[in-house]
Amino acid sequence: MHNLLKACQMCPKKCGINRLEHTGSCGAGSRIKAAKAFLHLWEEPFISGEKGSGTVFFSGCNLNCLFCQNYRISQEHFGKDIDIGRLSEIMLDLQAQGAANINFVTPTPYAAQIVEAVAAAKQAGLALPIIYNTNSYETVETIRMLEGTVDIYLPDIKYYSDHYAIKYSNAKNYFLHASQAVSAMLEQAGHPVFDGSGLMTSGVLIRHLVLPELLEDSKKILKWIRENLGAETYVSLMCQYTPLYQAVSHEEINRTLEDWEYDLITDYFFKIGLENGFVQEHSAAAGDYVPDFDLLGI
Template identity: 55%
Template sequence: MDLQKCNICPRNCNVDRNIKRGFCRMSNNIKVAKAYLHKWEEPCISGERGSGTVFFTGCNLKCVFCQNYKISQENFGITVSIEKLADIFLNLEKLGAHNINLVSPTIYIPKIKESILIAKDKGLSIPIVYNSNAYENVELLRILDGLIDIYLPDLKYYDDTTAIKFSYAPEYFKYAKKAILEMFRQVGVPIFDKNGIMKRGLIIRHLILPGKLHETKKILKWIKENLPKEVYVSLMGQYIPYYKAKNYPEINKKIDNRDYEEAINYFFEIGLENGFVQDDESASENYIPNFNLEGIN
């Protein structure tokens, strides 16, 4: 599928990516920055051996606090064919990965689908994780039905003003909530193996921002009211002011520990049961990957 009228994501740029760039600034070709065994995801994703994580270049958001800005905003990475991407998946499995973890895959969905099919034809057998910002078009997610085993969306914002200010993403929650419901339709409630490694299902991530506890509560309430209690929620307290956050005084700081504790308490108060939290050490630059083309060349 050539992206001659690209409407993959809610931006609906309608450009021919062979000759022009839309909001994501990416061409019709897949671009990748790193592929390695990542051990800092949720325990049921990383396990002991690591998650076979592939970081794609480009993004359909422009988060002012993005920790991965070198690849999401500055376009670091190299072009790979769909066949090469399939081989990268297979090599990660050979290295012992518990799964293939596709980070920021949205803008390449049709090509990634082809790579998954090629890899499966060559024997790929571990689960595929779709790790995205949730700013998705449902129609495109549907072409992945049956190929993705685990969806790992980061449900970032509830209020439109916040989404526009910090990620230039109008109607973010409108699209993200529909996308997450489609993700759940495809994979259902989490299923784990005997070692606690996730084989199938949905984990909703939410990165708490400084001063935005009220939005966190709205998001948790929406999850409670629209999805079964078996769905997992990963409440992330790892925010650090990074990239252009210094230009926004209200988020140019770490989150207040009291806000994080209140978010966790609210999680249980409204009847949510399954999830993950982080310790204070997670709010550190030490956990930001070094994008160096590892696993690609």
């Protein structure tokens, strides 16, 4: 694992930085940094279950989305340094609280440490599905490294157009990398499988946050999914966009999504033959989904 951190290539940014001595552009160094671990009730019902998804929010991020609802941890890097042993304990704590699964949010910079921490936790009795909840800016190599560790992938495909990916998230070739990574996830984990109680136990559920003014981009993403991953692919269409963080200084995205915009995308979803879509209530707003980052459970 140390070798992977010595010249970090964990994500498409491929900084090559020695994280044993320095911090990467994502904010991650040699130790894991996290801001909260708790039972999260606001994921899709088959992820949260009745008691909640055992969610671990990591600090730092390999994207710089100027509308990030979790900017306090992703961009301002609020959090606490922990070691691999503590991450294993956190998973076991969440299991003891009744978590439906272990849900790693923004895990990419810590993928190598996660592999070790999950292995140690399983040896100590962890028996829950492991979720990798990612912005999709991943390398295929990292996804392959996660085989045998991750059961469920929740990749958020954000953009089709490079123009928007660079403008809003400072990410070059975003869709190229995201599409290859999501294809590798599907090859590895397959389409969703559910247990008798309706909880998802393995597979890939793609998420897409619909942004104001980017409706054509949303359509291109859905069309790509239909043509390349199959009609049965599970997709969660999110309408919770709220202009937070630096989005207030970009007029075109300094507003919430209008009902007709979300309806247009959900109609398009079924029109092109996709079968398994999940929609949010129109009243959903990001503020409702942002936890208080208080180091609880860390």
